[in-house]
Amino acid sequence: MSHVHTFLFGIYPYIALAVFLFGSLVRFEREQYTWKSDSLQVLHRGNLRLGNILFHIGVLGLFFGHLVGLLTPVALWDALGISHSFKQAFAMTAGGIMGAIALVGLLILLARRGSSDRLAFVKKPGDRLLMPWILITLLLGLATIFESAGHMDGHMMVQLMTWAQSVFTLRGLSGAEAIIHAPLLFKAHLLMGMTLFLIFPFTRLVHVWSGFASVAYLGRAWQLVRPR
Template identity: 55%
Template sequence: MSDTINHALFGWYPYFCLTIFLLGSLIRFDREQYTWKTGSSQLLRRRQLRWGSNLFHVGILVIFGGHFVGLLTPIWVFDALGVSHSFKQGLAITAGGIAGVACFIGIALLAHRRLFDARIRNTSAPGDIAILLLLWVQLTLGLSTIFVSLGHMDGHEMVKFMNWAQGILTLQPAAAAYVADVNPIFKAHLLL
């Protein structure tokens, strides 16, 4: 991948996405704040909802917390606490893998319920299904990175992602260079 494309995708694109997210959220809150919802299908069929919803939400919260702490905590904090990069990577693979599988099972139950129950599908908006499928693809990409990460347990790649995320957060113009040579599966996960 050329430096220009890498810089556009991993240097500019994150700011574009954050800007759209923040402005879109503010405008939507200002103009249509009571429309932030998805239609409830709980009364139509509860069978898979409880397990699917609980597994999905617990899994996604653990994944979000792990990404937040793992990527945005400065490296010197882990070094000061005596946490090696290889231990942190092993912890991320284990905890993230367990949470990812729980989330995957949950989203599979929810998708099956929404797509294959005629009553629920008829009451679903296209956006509900699109978001569910987008989350499923992102989760699948994230789980796929585990197999690549097992090939380099020294934590070197993880440090690149930490530097990239912290560089984006602190507005460093060369942050995209940190992920220039990482595996394409990681890049796909970052872009989605």
Template identity: 50%
Template sequence: MHNFLFGIFPYIALVTLVVGSIARYERDPFTWKTSSSQLLRRKQLIWGSILFHVGVLVIFVGHVVGLLTPIWVFDMLGISHGAKQLLAVVAGGIAGVMALIGGGMLFHRRWTDPRIRATSSVADIAVLAMLLGQLVLGLGTIFVSVQHLEGGEMVTFMAWAQGIFTFDGAAASYIADAALIFKLHL
């Protein structure tokens, strides 16, 4: 099961993302949106949206750079594995809290205001709830990461992510001993 979840399933997810996005764009190009409720509880929408989107963008860039940059680049720049992990914990933690607060505001707005809820689809609420769950799991990994600030855990996940993108058949084995919270986050 481990090999399927962390060695095969990432490819299924990536293919689904790419093919599904292309198919959706070709079939219904202007349907990637939630129902408009911009005039309702506007202040909560603005603050929630800014916090959520800035936080998620920082997290996304941090994950791409942090996981897919070859380790020798960090070594060449004189950035130790521990310093890289500490940067990820601090920057990721701040961005994660921003995204969680913003997402929480958006979820609260969408869930508690009857006028907004009436314009929301089940998918709108479900996607936001899943994103918030993923943020909570990501923030939960910080508590494990700070117990191992030497950077070994970070290097392990870098090897796994780079292995997935280079079609390394052994990629799943790199995280076999990782803490459960990391696996749930993945």
């Protein structure tokens, strides 16, 4: 196992998670009035509603699908009598549907932003990085479906589950070894996904936390949408 592979899949996940957690905490503590989705609907409506709904439905479906699919112990699936091949087929189908919905929504949002000079003028550096990054991550994820179609025995999925569960049980080095022979496409998707957690605290994505703490969020002070 090369040192680069060990770093990227055994050590880098912890760097990304540390920045994700502590960076979000610092952002909330020091810059609460930047803790928002930065909606620019007041400047240009376009197809914001349609794109926004589709994107969020798809992304939430992908997030919870990955969460359950990767972190549920293999022994539990076996105990329930769910074969690895069936789980893979289900994951490919559900992931493909949710990924396609998210992709359509994201393309609508990107087209909206590209069609307005006003939106392009106020676009922040974080947005210039974030949306293309999400787009590439989505495309790589959808591409893995076609890669997976060539081996429906579920073996690759078990390897990915072993890696993810090893990371969350602080056994990242052994997890890196589990996916050493994974196709490059899967590794690229994993790296892009992990890096999303790394850049999370520095972008508008921080508003996602508010969805998990909406009750406390209601008590915060008002925000100015536009300066006077």
